[in-house]
Amino acid sequence: MKSFEVLLLMFLCIQTTISSVSSTNTAVVCSKAEKQALLSFKKGLKDPTNWLSSWIGEDCCTWKGVSCNNRTGHVVKAGPPFCSVGASVPYLDMSGINLSNSTDYLQVLNKLPSLRDLFLSSCELNPIHDLPAQLVNFSSLTIIDLLENNFNSLAPDWLFSIPSLVSLELSWNSFYGPIPVGLQNMTSLKILDLSENNFNSTIPDWLYNLRSLVTLDISDNNLRGSITSVVGNLTSITRLYLWGNELEESFGNLSQLGELYISHNSLEGEVSEVHFANLTRLKAFYASSTSLILKVSSDWIPPFQLQDIQMRSWHVGPQFPGWLQTQKSISYLDLSSTGISDEIPTWF
Known part of the structure; x- marks a missing residue:
């Protein structure tokens, strides 16, 4: 159609x-x-x-x-x-409809002042960068989903002039340039997905000041530099996806974190018990293809109960890690290429 x-x-x-x-x-x-x-x-x-x-x-x-x-x-x-x-259309899902010939979709949508949830994924949309700020009247919008439109451009500024947004899905769009600075004013965001793009900056410290974030996905970009201690400001975060970048250092001290994805980065150095001390709610830990060394005592009892563990290419061995005996809910475990040369214990 x-x-x-x-x-x-x-x-x-x-x-x-x-x-x-x-x-x-x-x-x-x-x-x-x-x-x-x-x-x-x-x-x-x-x-x-x-x-x-x-x-x-x-x-x-x-x-x-x-x-x-x-x-x-x-x-x-x-x-x-x-x-x-046009006064009371709160929900609109046009995902999968080819809108590649449309150049005025924003002007049309702007006439729906009660619109709260907008889903335009896989619509082959063209980017609109020159929409005057006074024409953006999405004051009721809380959700925007623009997944997989392959804009191949800078992220448009109008997206970051909607302070009411709670969820912003921008993955698989070939956006490039630095992480958009306009995001720093979107303090109501709980879900932010910038994954599978070509953002190519360091992670700005102001991103860690979006304290309402529950889910942050910046995986599979070209981000580089250190994950600084300021990441601890994300006190509400439960899902953090950082894999597939060129990031260094550790991953912070996040007591609410339930899922951590840091695979395929430039992380290196020793990881000790201190790094995990406050991760009491961690359920999924995906950290493969890094150069990290696990240095914990033989009688270490982790503060979490993991269900998914992926630590491929860590240096864990030569002994079989005894702390695994404390993990009673494991459903997925990958310890390949970790230097273990021990016998599998009877309790395993």
Whole structure:
């Protein structure tokens, strides 16, 4: 389906009518393309009152709230109550619809002031960088998902002028340049996914000041430099994904952390009991393909109970790590190429 058909439908929901002529002629049947556009838009809307239940059958001109031109059969009005004047469309999911020919999708969406959740993943969108700040009126937006649009550009500034955002999904978009400085003002963010891009800076310390973050994924970029102790400011973080970069040093002191992914980095040096001291909630530890050395005492009792352990290419041996005996919930374990040359203990 062409992108302009979906956007036209959105305009129809925003505008009460495009034409004063509507169909009462039962011989007029709506076009197949416009019927599919209506059904696609219906799929992306929440309809708690079941108002759209009549949107079935071959002729969309007979559906509740839909009017057609009595000569051409084109839809000229589509007005369910939550679309009237575009005032109360809280949820819109157009993922997977090809919008590559659309250049004004932001202007259209900007006419939905009650929009809270916006999903436009895999839409082949074109980047819009020159939208004036005064035209951005997404004051109600809390979720934006732009996964896998392959923009191949700098991240657009308008994304970082929405302080109400709680979740921002920007992975698989070929964004490049430094981590956008505009993020530092988005203090309400709980989920930030910048993974699978080409960001190529160090990790700025201000990123660690987004204290509401629960999930931070900056994996598989070209980030470099040290993970500084300031990472400890992320006091709410439970999932931290850093793998696939060129990062150095340790990973901080994060007491709420449940999942830590630091594989395929330039991490090196010794990791001792102190590094794990406050990770009491850690359940998943993925840290393969690094040059780290585990230095813990033979009677060390970790403060966590891990379910997934991936420490491939660490230096752990030659003895089989006794602390594994304390981990009662392991479902996945990778200790390959860790220098262990010991017998497998009977308790294992």
